[in-house]
Amino acid sequence: MQRTVIAIALAVATSLGHAAALPPTDANASSSLQYAQALRAEAEPLSGPGAKPEDVQRAVALYQQALDYLATPAAREQAFGDKSLIAEQVNLEYSQASAHVKLGNKQAALAALERLANLAWKPSIERALAHEGLAALRDEPRFRALQAAMMLPERLYNASAIATPWKPVLTTEEKVAGLSLFWAEARRNFVYFDHVPQLQWDQVYMDYLAQVIAAPTTEDYYRVMMTLAPLLHDAHTNIIAPQQLAQVFYATAPVSTALIEDKVIVLQVGKADLAARIRRGDEVVSIDGVPVRQYGRERVAPLVSANTQRDRDARTFNDQLFAGDATRPVVVGLRAPDGAERTETVARSGPVTAPPAAGLTLLDGGIAYIALDQFGDDSAVKAFEAALPHILAAKGLVIDVRRNGGGNGSYGLQVLAHLTRAPIRFMDSMTRNDNVFARAQGSPIIDWSRSGYEHKHAQKQVFDGPVAVLTSVRTLSAAEDFTAMFRIMKRGIVVGETTGGSTGQPLGFYLPGGGWARICVKRDVYADGSTFVGQGIAPDVEVPQTVADLRAGRDLALERAAAALRHLKTRGGEVASPPLR
Known part of the structure; x- marks a missing residue:
């Protein structure tokens, strides 16, 4: 099971066949990966439990054949932009090292593992190194050094010396370290500095140093620190005071x-x-x-x-x-x-507890209405699927995410999958890829790693009728992702108000005294590079809330959405609508 351990550790899905592997005739990453995987699939049975030495030797040769191919100029060029090829090299070096151990070739096994260490440092690989197949190497200094290298990410980013537990007064060193940790993580990973182009982040650090040093108590320290994150103008970037101060700041x-x-x-x-x-x-x-x-x-x-x-x-x-x-x-x-x-x-005696969503409501004209107020867990999905028999029989559907502040985007995706039989295109995800070598040469560059994804697993029960989504400024994060994908699907109309304009993946970490912080490290964009972050998603039919409507108990946005659906028609899985005012 050595191959499985490493493949899972690197989050690389492999599908290995056992036909004779032939070198690819076309130079592309997919064919190169398939060729290397096929050679590994042929080798692994030869080096399994009880294998004969000559079979293990054959396995070593097959592993090396795959590695030699991946070292060719064409394959190496592909690997620079394809993590799956690099991950396959890790799998091959690990498997070859295990085979060398079976043959008693400790030095060759250690050399293979050292080449692996030049490809990735990852704690899950360190756990794979503990496999009994490598037991003969455990006392080797080179092997122990490899184990230590694999744990470096956790050691570097754990920050346990800085993330100290609660106490009412922090030391000067702790206060400065907490500020420095947040500043450094943002400097290296924050993805929206372009939204605050005039912000001098180094100067912010210098300005806050004197303030945090002067803070006499932990409460005073966090009173200063909580004003730091808002300077970055991002809803997924925050500093939160320790739980012991919750009743001081958050009641x-x-x-x-x-x-x-x-x-x-x-x-x-x-x-x-x-x-x-x-x-x-x-x-x-x-x-x-x-x-x-x-x-x-x-x-x-x-x-x-x-x-x-x-x-x-x-x-x-x-x-x-x-x-x-x-x-x-x-x-x-x-x-x-x-x-x-x-x-x-x-009295500050507690927040308003929002009533649970009422479930499905049937409106005049056969229009179904359902509110999905959060994607923090699967309750919205369960409510939607429980209502499916009525939704499938309806002439139109209104999905209300006006009070949905987000959560996990996969829950929204599960709902959207009931609205189409076509693949659902996600927005593209981008993370920073600072080119430190170019910086060393005097030409600093920040470029981006970009990935996209399509959800291709259709639900058995699909509603084909017209759909409207209700939005407001309180529609945020995963609910905005939901709205954006709905738009990409061209599945219906958006009615209400422009959304809040914030999505992304935050990186969370602890601060001195039990505080906590997060920094947005992923930005999402449409296929053409445009985005709604910092702008919001404007509705097709704008219906702002008014004081008069609220006092009268009237939901004009819902009325307009239901009226529009009565006139909408579906064409080939997409929804076309007449001009609406």
């Missing part, structure tokens, strides 16, 4: 609000006794005696990480507006719909 009132038509409006009140004093539709005009827009701008926005101003406003005047010390109630100035003003003192 909130059981009132949810939203910025609608430039007014902060109460959406929901989470406690019955409070609901008798504060009502849905009330306008928040001040907090602790400070006008609400000024309060949000000065006291909340500096702590908000966001990619767009619309998203920053939404987070400021909804998610984080009442955040603060649990021991300090907040004084809220309110204006009723009739214009009467009053103040209410509200």
Whole structure:
């Protein structure tokens, strides 16, 4: 099972046949990989348990034949841009080393493993080195050095000396190390510096050094550090205070609000006794005696990480507006719909608990409606699939992701797979590939590793009717990926408001005193290179929410989507619609 261990460790899917391997006649990465894999498939049975020495010798020759082929100029050129070919070299060197051990050729085995180490350092390979087939090498200094090399990624990036546990006062060294760790990880891996072109990241570091050194307590330290990440203008880049400080920084009132038509409006009140004093539709005009827009701008926005101003406003005047010390109630100035003003003192006694999505609703005209409020787990997928019998019988479908802040994009993909029989194209993913050699030569370059993916596993039950997706500024991350793929599929229309404009993969790591941070290390783009990050996905039919509609309990976006679907027609799996105003 040695081949399986290494292949899994490198996340390389292999499909090995046992026909006689012939050198490829066309020079491309796929044919080169298939040839090398076929030679390995032919060799492995020859070097299995109980193999005769002459068979093992034959296996060694086959492994070497594959390695020699991959060393040819044409194959080497392909390998520079294809990780699967490099991974296959790792598999071959490992298998050849195991065969050499069977023959008692320790030096040849160690040489093969050292060549492997020049291809990749990976802890999972170190675990493969512990296989009993290599037991004869365990006391060799060269082998122990190889094991240590494979563990270098974990040793380099674990940062255990910096990520110290909670204590109320940090040392100067810890405070500086935490700042340095975040600054260095962002400098090397953050993918959206082009969104903040005027930001001088080195100068930011110098400016913050004096501030963190002067912070007398861990609480003061994080009060400074939490203003650092927002400078990068990315919602997937944050610094979070230790759990022991949660009630100091993150306690909130059981009132949810939203910025609608430039007014902060109460959406929901989470406690019955409070609901008798504060009502849905009330306008928040001040907090602790400070006008609400000024309060949000000065006291909340500096702590908000966001990619767009619309998203920053939404987070400021909804998610984080009442955040603060649990021991300090907040004084809220309110204006009723009739214009009467009053103040209410509200304890920071917990957030509003969002009610669960109601499941499927059937609207007039045979239109099915379902809200998918999060992709943090598979509950949205289960709800959608439970509703499928009714959806398949419907004349149209509205999927509401207006309150979906994201999660795991695979859950959204599972839903989309019920809307088409064609492959679903993901956005392309890009990570930084800083060319340090060019930098050493005086010509610094940051280029990109780019990959794309198509989901080709269709669901058995597919809805072919017209579809509309409802979006808002609260549609974020995996929900925006969902909306983007829906757009790429040309499967229907998007109705509502422009999305928040933030997606990506964050890298998480711990900070001194039990804090935590994350930095966005992946950017997603359409096939033509354009993106919605920093802009949002604009709807086909724009229906902004109004204060009047909210107070009247009217959902105009849903009404417009349902009305549009009654007139839509499907053509060849795509949806065409008349002009909509």
